[in-house]
Amino acid sequence: MKRRPDDRGYEHPVPSEITPRGIHLARRRLLQSLAFGMAGGGIAVWARAMPSAAITALQPVPSPVPGARATDALTAADEAMHYNNFYEFGFEKSDPADYAHAMKTRPWHVTVDGLVAQPRTFDLDDLRGLATLEERTYRLRCVEGWSMVIPWIGYSLERLLREVEPLGSAKYVEFTSLADPASMPNLRSSVIDWPYREGLRLDEARHPLTLLAFGMYGEVLPNQNGAPLRLVVPWKYGFKSAKSLVRIRFVEQRPVTAWEKTAPREYGFYANVNPDVDHPRWSQATERRLGDGSGLFARRRPTQLFNGYADQVAGLYAGMDLAKFY
Ligand SMILES: Nc1nc2c(c(=O)[nH]1)N[C@H]1C(S)=C(S)[C@@H](COP(=O)(O)O)O[C@H]1N2
Ligand SMILES: [Mo]
Numbered sequence: 001m002k003r004r005p006d007d008r009g010y011e012h013p014v015p016s017e018i019t020p021r022g023i024h025l026a027r028r029r030l031l032q033s034l035a036f037g038m039a040g041g042g043i044a045v046w047a048r049a050m051p052s053a054a055i056t057a058l059q060p061v062p063s064p065v066p067g068a069r070a071t072d073a074l075t076a077a078d079e080a081m082h083y084n085n086f087y088e089f090g091f092e093k094s095d096p097a098d099y100a101h102a103m104k105t106r107p108w109h110v111t112v113d114g115l116v117a118q119p120r121t122f123d124l125d126d127l128r129g130l131a132t133l134e135e136r137t138y139r140l141r142c143v144e145g146w147s148m149v150i151p152w153i154g155y156s157l158e159r160l161l162r163e164v165e166p167l168g169s170a171k172y173v174e175f176t177s178l179a180d181p182a183s184m185p186n187l188r189s190s191v192i193d194w195p196y197r198e199g200l201r202l203d204e205a206r207h208p209l210t211l212l213a214f215g216m217y218g219e220v221l222p223n224q225n226g227a228p229l230r231l232v233v234p235w236k237y238g239f240k241s242a243k244s245l246v247r248i249r250f251v252e253q254r255p256v257t258a259w260e261k262t263a264p265r266e267y268g269f270y271a272n273v274n275p276d277v278d279h280p281r282w283s284q285a286t287e288r289r290l291g292d293g294s295g296l297f298a299r300r301r302p303t304q305l306f307n308g309y310a311d312q313v314a315g316l317y318a319g320m321d322l323a324k325f326y
Contacts, residue, residue, distance in 0.1 A: 019186055031033050058215040060135035060153045065208050067312040068136035069281065072289075075148035079215045084224045086243055088177070088184035089193055095186070096224035102183040103244065105228040114174075114250035117165035124228050130163060131155035136211060137235035140241065141273050141287055141307050147291045152232050156208045160248070166238035169197040170250035173205040174198070175231055178244040180265045192258050192270040195283075199255035199269065200233065203316055209309060235306040235313045237271040249291065259298050272317065275309035 023323050038226035063069065080308075110127055113119035132152050141147040152262050179195035181187050204210065211232040214221060221227040226243025232242045239259050249255075259267035265280055275285045286300040293299055 063134040063136040064122040070137045072149045100223035113168045115120035115170035131159040142238040152213045154211045154213035174249045175242040176247040235309040275303040
């Protein structure tokens, strides 16, 4: 893979190199037909004529949200795209990259309903067009102790909330991922009660750091990272950031999440990153950044409370016992 160094000396794949192959070919064919003098009207015409899945470059603006820029070096894109948790495709970290290409991300609809004044089913393009796409660099930390720093592309979920107008009775938001047996081989497993479900308290969902992401590293999300849209909640363990969303539902009672059903002692509803609250089977005090080596050679870093976003989010949990509400 071709790489180019960024201003911190880190190397990132050149965008065309991280474009899924089929899309890359479609784009090349388009450029060729343009070069050979396709009918006038130029870019705008073909952009409208093409299925938008073929338009892979996203043009985000830098984020104005406080705390959205991590100071850490970015994780290499190919690491972030080949070491994934997406259990619908298998339990191995390499399974999503190997199998998720079978998932169809077009057409795609997201139903936003429950306790809202304006329930609505959005077509992906309408949803993506709701707000300016921003690039925000966030850390994501997995409960198993690895972390990464990703330039996500999306907008605050809060923008969508405004669109549907949650009622006063709405206290929580439930997120549901796609469960498609035809493309997701691991739905056969009963470790998770599919579809994958997650949830946030309404104030967490409204927090500006909570991102509805459509892309990363300047491109649309690769399937294995949760295409065509996912949640990114940077101060919580990775499992809260549900991928490939098809439904967002506003409810009064705290939703039971997929991981809570499977192992409630191990994966709580809040799942705030916290070095002082251990997982029952391992410490959460340190973490390994993807790319920082493996096995004996792995460099371990101290884990930060709220994954380093305490200044922004600690207020949401004032007075709460974080060990009890893990
Ligand atoms: N639908 C769905 N969403 C999911 C998961 C999953 O298995 N299925 N895994 C979660 C976990 S445990 C993590 S750590 C992150 C991983 O995101 P990444 O693969 O983009 O790094 O996705 C989360 N979202
Ligand atoms: Mo995770």
